[in-house]
Every structure is written in structure tokens, then in C-alpha cells.
Ligand code: SF4
């Protein structure tokens with residue numbers, strides 16, 4: 001389902017954020033207009049999509065957040081709000097006025113794991129007030145995240161009994177903190193270690209995009225929302241929508257360019273465009289050994305996150321300074337001519353600097 005970034009504003013600064021690089025180009029508080037939002041809703045309905053996932057920055061900081069929620073509910077789309085848990089009271093009240101079954105608020109648990117006590121208290125209070133509207137999610141950017149305490153929080157606050165696990169993927173420029181592929185197997189062991197405790201508490205572990213089968217030692221882990229054997233196919237750029245209404249493949253792949261939403265384009269046509277852009281790199285996996293992997297050959301694993309795989313093209317000796325990032329973008333422009341061939345699609349056009 002597509003993510004729609006309704007504002008570039010954010011009240012946290014997560015080191016692993018893969019949206020910051022792109023959203024910085026919009027300034028500190030660029031908010032999607034109601035007109036563009038209406039066009040996005042029409043695009044989703046035209047595409048046969050029945051959910052809308054609101055992102056930012058922090059989406060509840062949009063100055064007309066309540067009006068946007070009204071527009072969504074009027075269409076019958078199901079809203080999913082991705083929040084860091086630090087919401088203005090008006091936005092929190094608007095969300096609490098919606099029945100739990102019609103809404104999901106995905107609260108990033110990083111503050112609960114890493115935050116100062118005052119921050120933890122604030123996020124816990126938000127969770128307490130949202131109750132069964134709230135589901136915890138965490139972006140894994142270290143080898144040993146403290147996931148066990150999140151199971152306690154879910155149970156104690158009686159939240160939706162699921163925990164969304166995402167891998168912190170790199171942007172193509174590598175400007176965010178991301179989880180190195182060489183750490184995946186250790187992270188897989190950590191997930192296996194809490195899978196039994198989660199199952200015992202009736203909590204499902206939900207795997208986001210980019211997980212790969214070789215992370216996990218067991219073929220069937222209790223409480224995962226996907227069979228381990230199937231998790232390697234979850235790199236399916238959505239696409240994501242920027243505050244100015246243009247579509248990118250996904251934030252880590254934002255440098256592949258942006259597509260304007262006109263009145264006819266659908267998610268299928270945009271996805272097909274980006275699949276064409278990525279096609280020359282289908283033989284590239286996140287590990288050198290992917291090319292010899294049986295799962296890769298028969299497409300049961302796509303070789304991990306495309307952005308992480310493409311990052312392997314960057315010479316290891318190259319320092320990740322701005323000049324090098326610009327060099328990388330130039331190289332991608334040269335290597336992905338499809339994006340330049342289309343009048344609407346420009347490499348780097350995802351930014352409005
Ligand atoms: S294709 Fe690569 S990432 Fe996927 S299971 Fe095989 S070795 Fe792991």
C-alpha cells in the first residue's frame with residue numbers, strides 16, 4: 001500500500017530516517033495542500049487501493065490534519081497513520097474520535113527503546129490514549145535491539161497484538177544510518193529468540209519489506225505474519241507519494257526519480273515504470289553469494305532490498321561525503337537511461353531544491 005507523506009515537518013531526528021534526505025528538499029514544514037491530497041485520494045481509488053498510509057515527517061503535525069482525516073473517512077479508505085508518538089493534542093483527539101476498527105496508528109517504538117524517560121512517558125501516554133488503535137513498530141538499525149520490552153508494552157497497554165519489524169534500509173546516497181547486510185543474520189537470530197515469547201503472548205511479529213530467508217535459521221518461526229520461505233519476495237516498491245503530489249518508488253530509491261500524478265496514472269503504471277528502471281539490476285543481491293543462491297535463481301528471494309543491493313555498486317573506499325553522494329547520483333543517471341527517456345520522470349526530480 002502506498003505511503004503518502006503529507007508533511008516534511010518532524011519533531012524527532014532519527015538517525016536511520018530514510019525520508020529525511022528527500023524531505024529536506026521541501027524545507028522544514030512543507031505541508032501537502034488539500035487540493036493535492038484530494039488528487040491523491042482520487043489516484044488511490046482509481047488504482048483500486050482501499051487503504052491510505054499517512055507518513056511525514058510526522059504526519060500529525062500537518063496543520064490541517066483533522067480535515068485530511070475527514071476527507072479520508074468520507075472516501076471509505078482505511079487510514080493507517082505512521083507516527084513517532086509525539087502528537088499535538090488536537091491530532092490525538094481527532095484520532096481517538098475514530099473507532100478502533102476503522103483506523104490503525106503505527107507508532108514508532110524507537111523512543112521507547114532509546115529515548116529519555118520524559119520522552120518514553122510521553123509516547124506511552126499517547127499509546128495509552130489510543131489503545132487498540134495503536135500498533136508498535138520498530139526499525140531495526142542495530143544488531144541487538146531490545147525487542148522484549150516492546151512485548152511488555154503491547155501487553156500492558158493492551159495495544160493491537162502485533163509488532164511490526166522493519167529493517168533500516170539505506171538510501172541510494174547512503175546518507176542515513178542503516179543496518180548493514182552483514183548484520184542481518186544476527187538480527188534474524190534475535191527475532192527468532194523473541195518469536196516464541198511473542199507467540200506465547202498472542203503477539204504476531206509482522207515483517208516489513210526487505211527481509212530475506214537466509215536471516216533465519218528455522219523454516220517456520222512461531223508468530224511471524226509470513227512464512228520464512230516467502231519473506232524474500234517482499235521488496236515491492238509501492239510507490240510512495242511526496243508532499244508535492246509526485247510519486248517515487250520508495251524513499252530509499254528516491255534518487256531513481258519521481259513521477260507526476262496526472263488524472264489517469266495508476267499505481268500499476270507507476271510501479272511498472274520503476275520495475276523497468278530497476279530491471280537491469282535484477283541480478284544484484286545484497287550479498288555477493290546471492291548470485292549462487294538457489295532461492296535467488298528461482299525468485300523465491302529477490303536478493304533483499306533493492307536500495308541495499310544497489311549500494312554494493314558504490315566502491316567501498318569512497319568516503320560517504322556529499323560530493324561522493326552527488327557522484328553516485330550522476331552515476332545512477334548514466335546507468336538508468338529509462339528514467340531520462342520519459343518526459344515526466346527525471347532522475348533526482350524527487351527533490352525541489
Ligand atoms: S538470494 Fe541472497 S539474500 Fe536471498 S536467501 Fe539467497 S543469499 Fe540470502
Ligand code: SF4
Pocket residue numbers: 169209210234235236237238249250251252253304305306307308
Ligand atoms: S527497495 Fe524494496 S526493500 Fe528496500 S525500502 Fe524499497 S520496497 Fe523496501
